[in-house]
Amino acid sequence: MNIGEAARVSGVSAKMVRYYESIGLIRSVTRTQSGYRVYSDDDVHALRFIRRARSLGFSVDETSQLLALWHDKSRASADVKAFALKHVAELETKIAELQAMSRTLQHLASHCHGNDRPDCPILDDLADDSSRASR
Amino acid sequence: MNIGEAARVSGVSAKMVRYYESIGLIRSVTRTQSGYRVYSDDDVHALRFIRRARSLGFSVDETSQLLALWHDKSRASADVKAFALKHVAELETKIAELQAMSRTLQHLASHCHGNDRPDCPILDDLADDSSRASR
DNA sequence: CTTGACCTTCCTATGATGGGAAGGTTTAGA
Protein backbone atom coordinates (compact mmCIF):
# COMPACT_ATOMS: atom_id res chain seq x y z
CA MET A 1 0.00 0.00 0.00
CA ASN A 2 1.05 3.61 -0.59
CA ILE A 3 2.17 5.99 2.14
CA GLY A 4 -1.18 7.75 2.09
CA GLU A 5 -3.12 4.61 2.90
CA ALA A 6 -0.54 3.51 5.46
CA ALA A 7 -0.93 6.90 7.10
CA ARG A 8 -4.70 6.58 7.11
CA VAL A 9 -4.84 3.12 8.65
CA SER A 10 -2.02 3.70 11.15
CA GLY A 11 -3.07 7.15 12.30
CA VAL A 12 0.43 8.52 11.66
CA SER A 13 0.59 11.32 9.09
CA ALA A 14 2.45 10.62 5.84
CA LYS A 15 4.72 13.51 6.76
CA MET A 16 5.70 11.82 10.01
CA VAL A 17 6.07 8.42 8.38
CA ARG A 18 8.74 9.88 6.10
CA TYR A 19 10.32 11.64 9.05
CA TYR A 20 10.43 8.46 11.14
CA GLU A 21 12.13 6.75 8.23
CA SER A 22 14.65 9.59 7.84
CA ILE A 23 15.74 9.35 11.47
CA GLY A 24 15.87 5.57 11.39
CA LEU A 25 12.95 4.92 13.72
CA ILE A 26 11.41 2.67 11.08
CA ARG A 27 13.19 0.79 8.32
CA SER A 28 13.36 2.12 4.78
CA VAL A 29 10.55 0.38 3.02
CA THR A 30 10.80 -0.90 -0.54
CA ARG A 31 9.83 1.33 -3.41
CA THR A 32 7.98 0.88 -6.66
CA GLN A 33 9.90 1.46 -9.89
CA SER A 34 8.74 5.03 -9.86
CA GLY A 35 9.94 5.63 -6.33
CA TYR A 36 6.71 5.31 -4.36
CA ARG A 37 7.10 3.80 -0.88
CA VAL A 38 5.28 0.49 -0.40
CA TYR A 39 4.06 -0.54 3.06
CA SER A 40 3.19 -3.99 4.38
CA ASP A 41 0.80 -4.83 7.21
CA ASP A 42 3.82 -5.30 9.44
CA ASP A 43 4.98 -1.79 8.66
CA VAL A 44 1.57 -0.45 9.55
CA HIS A 45 1.67 -2.49 12.73
CA ALA A 46 4.94 -0.82 13.70
CA LEU A 47 3.49 2.59 12.91
CA ARG A 48 0.53 1.90 15.19
CA PHE A 49 2.93 0.82 17.91
CA ILE A 50 4.80 4.08 17.51
CA ARG A 51 1.66 6.17 17.55
CA ARG A 52 0.48 4.46 20.73
CA ALA A 53 3.85 4.89 22.44
CA ARG A 54 3.92 8.57 21.49
CA SER A 55 0.40 9.03 22.80
CA LEU A 56 1.60 7.70 26.15
CA GLY A 57 4.21 10.44 26.23
CA PHE A 58 7.29 8.46 25.25
CA SER A 59 9.78 10.49 23.23
CA VAL A 60 10.78 9.29 19.80
CA ASP A 61 14.03 8.06 21.27
CA GLU A 62 12.23 6.14 24.00
CA THR A 63 9.84 4.78 21.41
CA SER A 64 12.84 3.49 19.52
CA GLN A 65 13.95 1.62 22.62
CA LEU A 66 10.46 0.22 23.08
CA LEU A 67 10.48 -1.02 19.50
CA ALA A 68 13.78 -2.75 20.21
CA LEU A 69 12.29 -4.40 23.30
CA TRP A 70 9.27 -5.42 21.26
CA HIS A 71 11.41 -7.09 18.63
CA ASP A 72 13.71 -8.71 21.15
CA LYS A 73 11.84 -11.90 21.87
CA SER A 74 14.24 -12.84 24.64
CA ARG A 75 13.99 -9.68 26.73
CA ALA A 76 12.68 -10.05 30.27
CA SER A 77 9.34 -8.49 31.10
CA ALA A 78 11.11 -6.91 34.07
CA ASP A 79 13.09 -4.76 31.64
CA VAL A 80 9.96 -3.51 29.98
CA LYS A 81 8.28 -2.88 33.30
CA ALA A 82 11.26 -0.91 34.61
CA PHE A 83 11.28 1.16 31.44
CA ALA A 84 7.59 1.91 31.76
CA LEU A 85 7.83 2.79 35.43
CA LYS A 86 10.75 5.10 34.80
CA HIS A 87 8.54 6.95 32.35
CA VAL A 88 5.73 7.00 34.89
CA ALA A 89 8.12 8.66 37.33
CA GLU A 90 9.01 11.32 34.74
CA LEU A 91 5.35 11.93 34.06
CA GLU A 92 4.67 12.32 37.77
CA THR A 93 7.52 14.81 38.08
CA LYS A 94 6.10 16.84 35.24
CA ILE A 95 2.63 16.65 36.75
CA ALA A 96 3.93 17.88 40.10
CA GLU A 97 5.63 20.84 38.41
CA LEU A 98 2.47 21.85 36.60
CA GLN A 99 0.42 21.41 39.74
CA ALA A 100 2.78 23.70 41.63
CA MET A 101 2.32 26.36 38.95
CA SER A 102 -1.43 25.92 38.98
CA ARG A 103 -1.61 26.03 42.76
CA THR A 104 0.45 29.21 42.94
CA LEU A 105 -1.65 30.94 40.31
CA GLN A 106 -4.90 29.87 41.90
CA HIS A 107 -3.66 31.17 45.21
CA LEU A 108 -2.75 34.51 43.69
CA ALA A 109 -6.02 34.71 41.79
CA SER A 110 -8.01 33.98 44.94
CA HIS A 111 -6.55 37.12 46.48
CA CYS A 112 -7.38 39.25 43.46
CA HIS A 113 -10.66 41.07 43.73
CA GLY A 114 -11.31 40.68 40.05
CA ASN A 115 -13.20 43.94 39.86
CA ASP A 116 -12.68 47.08 37.79
CA ARG A 117 -10.07 48.50 40.15
CA PRO A 118 -6.48 48.32 38.94
CA ASP A 119 -4.70 46.92 42.00
CA CYS A 120 -3.97 43.27 41.58
CA PRO A 121 -1.93 40.91 43.76
CA ILE A 122 -1.19 38.68 40.78
CA LEU A 123 0.85 41.33 39.00
CA ASP A 124 2.25 42.47 42.32
CA ASP A 125 3.64 39.02 42.83
CA LEU A 126 5.12 38.82 39.35
CA ALA A 127 6.63 42.25 39.77
CA ASP A 128 8.20 41.58 43.12
CA ASP A 129 9.03 37.98 43.69
CA SER A 130 10.89 38.77 46.89
CA SER A 131 7.43 39.10 48.41
CA ARG A 132 6.99 35.37 48.17
CA ALA A 133 9.87 34.70 50.52
CA SER A 134 8.93 37.26 53.16
CA ARG A 135 5.17 36.77 53.33
CA MET B 1 25.25 47.69 34.39
CA ASN B 2 26.43 45.24 31.74
CA ILE B 3 24.38 42.37 30.41
CA GLY B 4 26.34 39.88 32.50
CA GLU B 5 25.49 41.56 35.75
CA ALA B 6 21.88 42.13 34.68
CA ALA B 7 21.69 38.41 33.94
CA ARG B 8 23.16 37.53 37.31
CA VAL B 9 20.83 39.70 39.36
CA SER B 10 17.71 38.93 37.32
CA GLY B 11 18.22 35.21 36.97
CA VAL B 12 17.74 35.40 33.20
CA SER B 13 20.73 34.26 31.16
CA ALA B 14 22.52 36.87 29.04
CA LYS B 15 21.68 34.72 26.04
CA MET B 16 17.99 34.97 26.79
CA VAL B 17 18.17 38.67 27.57
CA ARG B 18 19.47 39.27 24.04
CA TYR B 19 16.84 36.93 22.67
CA TYR B 20 14.02 38.72 24.51
CA GLU B 21 15.29 41.98 23.07
CA SER B 22 15.46 40.53 19.55
CA ILE B 23 11.81 39.42 19.65
CA GLY B 24 10.66 42.67 21.19
CA LEU B 25 9.66 41.30 24.60
CA ILE B 26 11.87 43.91 26.23
CA ARG B 27 12.91 47.24 24.83
CA SER B 28 16.27 47.79 23.20
CA VAL B 29 18.42 49.22 25.93
CA THR B 30 20.96 51.95 25.38
CA ARG B 31 24.52 51.07 24.48
CA THR B 32 27.93 52.34 25.45
CA GLN B 33 30.09 53.88 22.74
CA SER B 34 31.66 50.50 22.13
CA GLY B 35 28.29 48.80 21.73
CA TYR B 36 27.84 47.20 25.15
CA ARG B 37 24.25 47.05 26.39
CA VAL B 38 23.57 49.05 29.54
CA TYR B 39 20.78 48.00 31.93
CA SER B 40 18.95 50.04 34.55
CA ASP B 41 17.26 48.75 37.69
CA ASP B 42 13.94 49.06 35.89
CA ASP B 43 15.23 46.81 33.12
CA VAL B 44 16.29 44.24 35.69
CA HIS B 45 12.89 44.55 37.31
CA ALA B 46 11.24 43.70 34.01
CA LEU B 47 13.57 40.75 33.54
CA ARG B 48 12.64 39.40 36.96
CA PHE B 49 8.98 39.81 36.07
CA ILE B 50 9.55 37.83 32.92
CA ARG B 51 11.46 35.10 34.70
CA ARG B 52 8.71 34.72 37.26
CA ALA B 53 5.97 34.61 34.61
CA ARG B 54 7.90 31.99 32.65
CA SER B 55 8.38 29.92 35.79
CA LEU B 56 4.61 29.89 36.21
CA GLY B 57 4.29 28.35 32.77
CA PHE B 58 3.27 31.41 30.79
CA SER B 59 4.58 31.39 27.23
CA VAL B 60 6.74 34.25 26.05
CA ASP B 61 3.74 35.61 24.18
CA GLU B 62 1.55 35.42 27.26
CA THR B 63 4.34 36.99 29.27
CA SER B 64 4.30 39.86 26.80
CA GLN B 65 0.60 40.36 27.47
CA LEU B 66 1.23 40.26 31.20
CA LEU B 67 3.91 42.92 30.82
CA ALA B 68 1.38 45.06 28.97
CA LEU B 69 -1.16 44.59 31.77
CA TRP B 70 1.53 45.45 34.29
CA HIS B 71 2.38 48.69 32.53
CA ASP B 72 -1.24 49.60 31.94
CA LYS B 73 -2.05 51.38 35.17
CA SER B 74 -5.72 51.66 34.23
CA ARG B 75 -6.46 47.99 33.54
CA ALA B 76 -9.03 46.30 35.74
CA SER B 77 -7.84 43.58 38.10
CA ALA B 78 -10.64 41.46 36.63
CA ASP B 79 -8.71 41.37 33.35
CA VAL B 80 -5.61 40.10 35.06
CA LYS B 81 -7.55 37.57 37.06
CA ALA B 82 -9.29 36.24 33.94
CA PHE B 83 -5.96 35.94 32.19
CA ALA B 84 -4.47 34.04 35.10
CA LEU B 85 -7.43 31.72 35.42
CA LYS B 86 -7.38 30.95 31.71
CA HIS B 87 -3.81 29.85 32.16
CA VAL B 88 -4.79 27.77 35.19
CA ALA B 89 -7.37 26.02 33.02
CA GLU B 90 -4.71 25.24 30.41
CA LEU B 91 -2.40 23.91 33.08
CA GLU B 92 -5.18 21.71 34.42
CA THR B 93 -5.86 20.36 30.94
CA LYS B 94 -2.21 19.50 30.53
CA ILE B 95 -2.12 17.90 33.97
CA ALA B 96 -5.15 15.78 33.12
CA GLU B 97 -3.49 14.58 29.92
CA LEU B 98 -0.32 13.58 31.69
CA GLN B 99 -2.30 11.90 34.44
CA ALA B 100 -4.18 9.86 31.87
CA MET B 101 -0.88 8.69 30.40
CA SER B 102 0.51 7.89 33.81
CA ARG B 103 -2.63 6.03 34.87
CA THR B 104 -2.65 3.92 31.71
CA LEU B 105 1.00 3.03 32.06
CA GLN B 106 0.65 2.21 35.73
CA HIS B 107 -2.30 0.03 34.91
CA LEU B 108 -0.33 -1.82 32.24
CA ALA B 109 2.70 -2.15 34.47
CA SER B 110 0.62 -3.57 37.29
CA HIS B 111 -0.35 -6.45 35.00
CA CYS B 112 3.23 -7.12 34.00
CA HIS B 113 4.92 -9.80 36.06
CA GLY B 114 8.23 -8.01 35.86
CA ASN B 115 10.18 -11.23 35.96
CA ASP B 116 12.69 -12.77 33.56
CA ARG B 117 10.02 -14.23 31.27
CA PRO B 118 9.51 -12.40 27.99
CA ASP B 119 5.72 -12.07 27.87
CA CYS B 120 4.67 -8.58 28.80
CA PRO B 121 1.23 -6.95 28.67
CA ILE B 122 2.80 -3.51 28.29
CA LEU B 123 4.28 -4.29 24.91
CA ASP B 124 1.19 -6.32 24.02
CA ASP B 125 -0.87 -3.22 24.52
CA LEU B 126 1.44 -1.03 22.48
CA ALA B 127 1.52 -3.62 19.74
CA ASP B 128 -2.23 -4.08 19.55
CA ASP B 129 -4.15 -1.09 20.66
CA SER B 130 -7.42 -2.59 19.48
CA SER B 131 -7.19 -4.67 22.67
CA ARG B 132 -7.97 -1.57 24.68
CA ALA B 133 -11.36 -1.21 23.08
CA SER B 134 -12.39 -4.86 23.35
CA ARG B 135 -11.15 -5.73 26.82
C1' DC C 1 -5.17 12.45 -23.55
C1' DT C 2 -6.46 15.16 -19.71
C1' DT C 3 -7.45 15.95 -14.98
C1' DG C 4 -7.12 15.28 -10.30
C1' DA C 5 -5.32 12.79 -6.71
C1' DC C 6 -1.58 10.87 -5.57
C1' DC C 7 3.56 10.66 -4.73
C1' DT C 8 8.64 12.53 -4.45
C1' DT C 9 12.36 15.69 -2.36
C1' DC C 10 13.70 19.94 -0.35
C1' DC C 11 13.18 24.06 2.35
C1' DT C 12 10.95 26.65 6.08
C1' DA C 13 8.82 27.42 10.48
C1' DT C 14 7.49 26.62 15.16
C1' DG C 15 9.23 27.77 20.88
C1' DA C 16 12.64 28.54 24.09
C1' DT C 17 17.01 27.64 25.01
C1' DG C 18 22.00 26.60 24.80
C1' DG C 19 26.65 26.06 22.52
C1' DG C 20 30.26 27.93 20.19
C1' DA C 21 33.20 30.65 16.91
C1' DA C 22 35.40 34.92 15.62
C1' DG C 23 36.49 39.13 16.99
C1' DG C 24 36.29 43.69 19.75
C1' DT C 25 36.62 45.98 24.78
C1' DT C 26 37.65 46.64 29.45
C1' DT C 27 40.05 46.04 33.62
C1' DA C 28 43.41 44.50 36.88
C1' DG C 29 47.90 43.37 37.71
C1' DA C 30 53.09 42.96 36.61
Next chain:
DNA sequence: TCTAAACCTTCCCATCATAGGAAGGTCAAG
Protein backbone atom coordinates in the same frame (compact mmCIF):
# COMPACT_ATOMS: atom_id res chain seq x y z
C1' DT D 1 52.82 50.45 29.45
C1' DC D 2 51.83 46.02 28.19
C1' DT D 3 49.36 41.79 28.74
C1' DA D 4 46.04 38.36 30.07
C1' DA D 5 41.65 37.39 31.66
C1' DA D 6 37.12 38.37 31.65
C1' DC D 7 34.05 40.65 29.53
C1' DC D 8 31.17 41.96 25.41
C1' DT D 9 29.41 41.76 20.31
C1' DT D 10 27.08 39.28 16.23
C1' DC D 11 26.15 35.19 13.70
C1' DC D 12 25.33 30.42 12.98
C1' DC D 13 23.86 25.86 14.52
C1' DA D 14 21.29 22.40 17.33
C1' DT D 15 17.52 20.74 19.92
C1' DC D 16 12.34 18.10 19.49
C1' DA D 17 8.31 16.74 16.91
C1' DT D 18 5.45 18.42 13.75
C1' DA D 19 3.33 20.94 9.84
C1' DG D 20 3.14 23.77 5.58
C1' DG D 21 4.31 24.50 1.05
C1' DA D 22 6.74 24.57 -3.54
C1' DA D 23 8.21 22.22 -7.63
C1' DG D 24 7.82 18.44 -10.10
C1' DG D 25 6.88 13.31 -11.24
C1' DT D 26 3.12 9.30 -11.43
C1' DC D 27 -1.12 6.95 -11.71
C1' DA D 28 -5.95 5.98 -12.59
C1' DA D 29 -10.44 7.17 -14.21
C1' DG D 30 -13.09 9.30 -17.57
